[in-house]
Amino acid sequence: MIQYPPALSPVLARVQDCLARRDVNGAEQAIASLARFGLSGHCDVLGAMGAIRLHQGRLAEAAALLAQSRELAPDNPALALNLGRALAGLGRTAEAEAAIREALQLQHGWAEALFELGQLLHHSGRLTEAEAQFRAVLRKMPGLVHARLALGAVMTDQGRPADAQTVLSRALEETSDPGLKVQINLQLAAALLRLRKDADALAAADNARALEPGSPRAALRRGEALQNLGQHGEALAIYRDLLVRAPDDPGLHHDYNALLYRLGRDEEFLGSYDRAPASRPLLLGKAHFLSLAGRHLEAHDIYATLLTRDAGDVVAALGAARALAQMKRPAEAGAALDILLKRPDIPTGAFAQAGEAALLAGAPQKAVRLCEEGLARAPRNGDCLAILSTAWRMLEDERGETLCGYDTLVRAFDLEPPEGFAGMDDFNAELNAALVRLHPETREFLGQSLRGGTQTPGNLFGAGMELVEKLKARIDGAVTRYIAELGEDAAHPFLSRRAAGFHYAGSWSSRLKDCGFHVNHIHPMGWISSCYYVAVPPVVADDNGARQGWIKFGEPHLDVALKNPVRRAIRPAPGRLVLFPSYLWHGTIPFHDAAARTTIAFDVVPSA
Structure with missing residues (x-):
């Protein structure tokens, strides 16, 4: 029988304590002290290393270590839960859900696992199930403010902002933690914006800003509220300040330029992109705006630039083809799309785009074939159905009337x-x-x-x-x-x-x-x-x-x-x-x- 040194237990306890205090370096130093004992394959050491990697954001390594640890200790619920967290971070949602549910089978009613399952379900869009999990947590731990915050976020996404306001207001009353108050105020501001209580939303965002000066999240909430209140100059100033701090943030550029367009500030519109690094996300963002504004040649030039950097860039290639079609060059667009459709990673919407180019080129039969291929992948794709209906009408095919039901379905x-x-x-x-x-x-x-x-x-x-x-x-x-x-x-x-x-x-x-x-x-x-x-x-x-x-x-x-x-x-x-x-x-x-x-x-x- 293998005897492990008595130093193992206190080291593992020290690792847990360090991670609880978010002292990842301290945890790694503690686990390193076991190296001389040759314990790297022990399930608890593997689990501790997996937890450290999880806190470091090194998710693939964390998942591998935790999976290995679970093979040695399949009845350990903590290992199953941490594995679920790592898999969720990697986007492996089904595997993550299975691991977290295994943790709950091993430790029935475990509030921490219920909370993690609720978070996973929320991020997966399964809002009713997520709500049930957070309510289960609160039944076991009524004072767990994190769960009340999470419940309020789900309610907001469910289109129940009034209920969310009630839940989040109670959460604010139940905590004195400044960091948690920031999160609650920001979520409360989101709910209040949905209710169009814009002045109250601004006050909640201001409260978050007071607790965390310089918070970008609070600034964004303030910008949204100020727009609704008609205080556009202040909203623009917020975006300009944020762009100085984060000039490579695509979301900031989008929101700033969308507001400039709505205000008719055409001389400033899209200028922020030209002052920023010419990264792929920012170039795609600018090209998207140019396309919407009808400036298709300029958009095409940007997509062409991106394709010189990476000829396999599907998004840029689809954008270039769309611009060609809008510039009344559908034959060129169709030829480019014919090549793209051979790729296994092409999105279903590309078939509708190719069908549209075929219609513009006067080839409705080809459009029918392309849309039918797209619908074979996604039978409810609205873009393919719309282009297909138009192609059938051009061909005077009665299936167009059956599909659209102008006299019966309208x-x-x-x-x-x-x-x-x-x-x-x-x-x-x-x-x-x-x-x-x-x-x-x-x-x-x-x-x-x-x-x-x-x-x-x-x-x-x-x-x-x-x-x-x-x-x-x-x-x-x-x-x-x-x-x-x-x-x-x-x-x-x-x-x-x-x-x-x-x-x-x-x-x-x-x-x-x-x-x-x-x-x-x-x-x-x-x-x-x-x-x-x-x-x-x-x-x-x-x-x-x-x-x-x-x-x-x-x-x-x-x-x-x-x-x-x-x-x-x-x-x-x-x-x-x-x-x-x-x-x-x-x-x-x-x-x-x-x-x-x-x-x-x-x-x-x-x-x-």
Whole structure:
């Protein structure tokens, strides 16, 4: 029987103590003292080394050491938990979840493992399961503020910012730890921003900044709140300061230049990229903005530069092909995409992009083939479905009508007044006044479908607006009826997703002004999309054949030869809700009227 020296236990205890104090160097020095005893293969030493590597962020080494240790001690829950943490950091989510669940089997109800499982589920987007884990932790340890913070973060992401505010406010009361207070205040600010309590959000961010002066996270929260409050100069100053400290941060450049564009500061727009290191992420960021702004030649030049650095850069190659298509060079774009599609790592969206280039080149048959290849990979890909529908219409193939269902799947519902209101006119007048206060006093975000108007940031549903929630109750009923009355067809990409349960994947308000409109677009991440009309200009009601301000379906954003491109149009009216498949091309016919056109839109996806 092997006898291990008595020095092992106190050394391992010292390692644990050092790691608890985040003294990684001390832990490594302690474990190094065992070298002369030849204990490198002992399961506890392997586990301790794995824990040290985990704290150092050397995740691959940590996972290897912890896996080796687990083979020697499979009943040790701490080893299983640490292995799960390392695997999670490596993005090996399924393996990480299995390891953490094994830890819970070995030590049932272990709060630390429940917390880690909740974090993993949250990061995986499994929000309901994550909430259950954090609630389980709080039942066992009601005073664990970290769990209350994590629960508040999940609730915010679930679209329940009011509940998150309650949970996070309690968490603030339960801790005196300055570092934890910073995290809670920042998460509270995020929830308050969702509720559009912008002044309160700014105060929470200021509290975080007071506890951690110079905190970039607090500065970003302040910048978002200041934008909502219309204090754009202060928001710009924050971004400039952050860019001095982190000139290579792509997210900062994006947010700064997005605000410059909305403010019409065209002479400053994109200048920050030119003052920064010419790194790949920053060049891609600038090229993306240039593409959205219609400056396709400049975007192509950047993508070409990146391809001289790395000819295998898929993102740059796809960007270059997109720019070529936009510059009316679809044959060149198609040739480049034909080569790219042979790569095993090509994203499904590239098939839709290649199909679009084929349509622009006058080759709808090729577009059909490409989109069908993409749909074989991802049967619900909205981009492929939209391009396929256009190709079939160009070929006068009746499958285009079956796919889109312009006469059956596009439906209008005139909603009943919510409780407490005698008529929709009174309700919509109050709702319109409330929504106007949420709309920014800038031009649209670059990349949005509207032109000559504004769109509210964040999600409207669940943001704590009483009138919106009253309307949502009526919308719930209409969506439920729409789904219930859909036909059943397992082979149809829209009807095959029919399910009784659903949830909202996004919700917002749009406000178009005189001459405003929405360009033709789709919603690739949705199943059912929508438009509810809160207020419409008088000219929209005029039945003079111009159909100003009407919503139109079937006309793609591509310059292709279609007979009667607008397949259907519906006249807006206050209180009217239009529902349709998310992959249908839709847009708005421009209108000329001093009055604004205010709508609420949302996307629906089936519940799992």
